[in-house]
Amino acid sequence: MTLPRGMRSLLAYFPSSTRAEAAVQELKRMGISEVSLDRVSRYGATANAALNNPVNDAETLTGLTLFSANTSRLMDADARILMSADPSNYAMAADDYGVAGGKAFLVTVVTTDEMGDKAARVLAKHGGSL
Numbered sequence: 001m002t003l004p005r006g007m008r009s010l011l012a013y014f015p016s017s018t019r020a021e022a023a024v025q026e027l028k029r030m031g032i033s034e035v036s037l038d039r040v041s042r043y044g045a046t047a048n049a050a051l052n053n054p055v056n057d058a059e060t061l062t063g064l065t066l067f068s069a070n071t072s073r074l075m076d077a078d079a080r081i082l083m084s085a086d087p088s089n090y091a092m093a094a095d096d097y098g099v100a101g102g103k104a105f106l107v108t109v110v111t112t113d114e115m116g117d118k119a120a121r122v123l124a125k126h127g128g129s130l
Contacts, residue, residue, distance in 0.1 A: 008116040012128030013040070013103035020105040023126035027109060027119055034110035103129060 003009060014020035020037050027035045107128060109119050120130055 003110065006113055008111055008113050010109040010111075010116065010119055010123060010130060012107045012109075012123040012130050014105040014107065014126070014128050015103050016127075017105050019127045020107050023107055023123050023128055026122050026126070027107075030115070030118065030122070032109060032111045032115060032119060036108045038106045038108070040104050040106050 012023070014023070017037075017039070024035050024037050107123060109123070111119050123130060
């Protein structure tokens with residue numbers, strides 16, 4: 001993707017979703033509308049907080065620990081078995097296992113060159129690594 005002249009993109013990794021969300025909200029209050037928050041996963045799975053949390057009816061253990069919401073209970077059994085064998089599902093010593101640098105939340109910002117430095121300061125203020 002090529003940005004138009006005068007536009008800038010920033011990528012920042014965060015250690016927690018709450019810090020990342022705080023940065024997103026502050027950027028939106030500044031008038032920057034092109035902001036997204038994603039969880040980085042080595043499995044390419046999507047997070048589905050509505051289903052995969054311990055309070056609701058989590059369908060699978062991997063849904064809770066690996067955010068594998070898009071893995072069907074009825075299909076793709078091989079992938080589900082491999083994901084369930086991942087140390088992050090059961091190992092007490094697996095603190096930050098599989099998370100590059102311990103920062104699994106990515107905030108992407110597209111803004112003007114003029115707002116780019118201000119946006120970078122907001123991301124850093126909330127603990128983001130640019």
